[in-house]
Amino acid sequence: MLTELRISGLGVIDEAVADFAPGLSVLTGETGAGKTMVVTGLRLLAGGRADPGRVRRGADKAVVEGRFDLAAAATMDVADRRELDELLEDADVELDEDGSVIAARRVGADGRSRARLGGRSVPAGTLARFCAPVLAVHGQNDQLRLLKPDRQREAVDSHGGAAARAALDAYREVFHKWREARRILAERTGRARELAREADMLRLGLEEIDALDPKPGEEAELDAVIRRLTDSEELREVAGQAHEALTGDAESAEPVVNVLDHLRHRLAAAGDPALDPIATSIGQAVAALGDAATELGRYLADLPVDAADLDSALERRHDLKALTRKYGTDVDDVIEWARTARVRLSEVDTSDAAVAELTAAAERLATELADRGAALTAVRRAAGDDLAGRVSAELAELSMGGIGLVVRVRASGDGLAAATESGLDDVELALDGPSGVVPLGKGASGGELSRVMLALEVVLAERSGGGTLVFDEVDAGVGGRAALSIGKRLAILARTHQVIAVTHLAQVAAYADTHLVVNKSGDSAGGAGVVSGVRSVDDAGRVTELARMLAGMEDTDTGLAHAEELLTKARAEKSQAQVDR
Secondary structure: EEEEEEEEOOOEEEEEEOOOOOOOOEEEEEOOOOOHHHHHHHHOOOOOOHHHHHOOOOOOEEEEEEEEEEHHHOOOOOHHHHHHHHHHHHHHOOOOOEEEEEEEEEEOOOEEEEEEOEEEOOHHHHHHHOOOOOEEEEOOOHHHOEEEEEHHHHHHHHHHHHHHHHHHHHHHHHHHHHHHHHHHHHHHHHHHHHHHHHHHHHHHHHHHHHHHHHOOHHHHHHHHHHHHHHOOOHHHHHHHHHHHHOOOOOOOOHHHHHHHHHHHHHHHHHOOOOHHHHHHHHHHHHHHHHHHHHHHHHHHHHHHOOOOHHHHHHHHHHHHHHHHHHHHOHHHHHHHHHHHHHHHHHHOOOOOHHHHHHHHHHHHHHHHHHHHHHHHHHHHHHHHHHHHHHHHHHHHHHOOOOOEEEEEEEEEEOOOHHOEEOOEEEEEEEEEEEEEEHHHHOOOOOOHHHHHHHHHHHHHHHHHHHOOOEEEEOOOOOOOHHHHHHHHHHHHHHHEEEEEEOOOOOOHHHHEEEEEEEEEEEOOOOOEEEEEEEEOHHHHHHHHHHHHHHOOOOOOHHHHHHHHHHHHHHHHHHHHHHHHO
């Protein structure tokens, strides 16, 4: 829920703060006062295009800040809430202590734009993703977008709820597999000769590598062996001398180990406690030297003496170098190349058996896709019929009696050849009226389209809640009893959503729970033109504003009486509707 909106330097608004509450809030004001700038600010928060032409003349930037109470979003769709929480976590945004977060957008006069969420800089796209489940702005352009087939299909799917989502997810899962299978099959058959050449090259490389069978880290081990073989005589001499010194031979005196061990015994037997630690240290040295002598013996025994071993090691290293020149910088790279080559070889197999297997897999997926597409179509038709009936009832309440909504769900072309990620059918909204059934774009005026949009929102709201819906002059082109009906439907919609409506009709504004007036106060001191602000009005102020909206008669007793009567009637109807609920 949007609790506060701050705007500075946007259009005719120099500085303005608007506080919003649950229920229905309306924005009214004279023409040119800046009501549209409030909606423009909300569009900017929702990630809309940053237009430097909207920056107030004389200002270097426009700034819009909105505080959203996410505790009120607890009733939103579970999937939407999960995505919202994940987005906040990914952006490292922490909520304030009251469970709210501030979204902000800055647009410079030079065209540069900045977005912030929870005090952190984020891309404008992140701001749009954040606002998507919590803020929806409906204006004339949005009503025109309702004429697009994709938006009409989305409306039907939304009304279909969990059943439609499950059917669409199931269809898309198979669709992606089927599309990939067809792509691979087309590649195998269309590029058979090219892929066959690639396969031959991969096989030759694998045969060459498999023949040598390199092992991870083998190069380093070979280099160590070659060094030992090359220097074997010098190594044998040094190790032999050390071994003889420790163990003794026929020409030497007593071995070093024996001499030290004899000294240790004499020190231990001397009877002086001060010599005991020294004797112990010498004993430890004797043990260490004994281990060293043993290791030297093993080293000398393992030291190669056959020159053929050196030749073999040098040849092995030469063969491995030949592989690394072709397939990688070292042996580990060669082994990785072989692994990926085996995977790729399975992908470019153009043998009859492989193509037949791919063809069979694509056909199985095509059958499954047709089944899931048919199931999705059935769900959409059921949802469309129900949506049509409910919206038609709402249209009757909006003074469009005799006109009903028709939802057409039809196959979109020649079977799977026309398959898209969205299904196998086209969804179209049409109006059934005196002229028969005609598409929505051809059979609705601007005012009727506004009421169709409102009727759809009222019906779709039955399956969702917790978000903020903004309507910019949804009452355009209507008046009289139809305007009263719009006000009543907005009030009904405000039971499950926060609703903000910009209106120029007193009949709509009378149903508000919160009434905000956008005032203009003439030229600013800096010559920047009209200055506008936003203020909340009490009951007396509402009567005055409604009288102005009715006929510009806010200074007459008749006008005020008419406004007060209108306000009283709207409150009574809202109270009765609450009781009936």
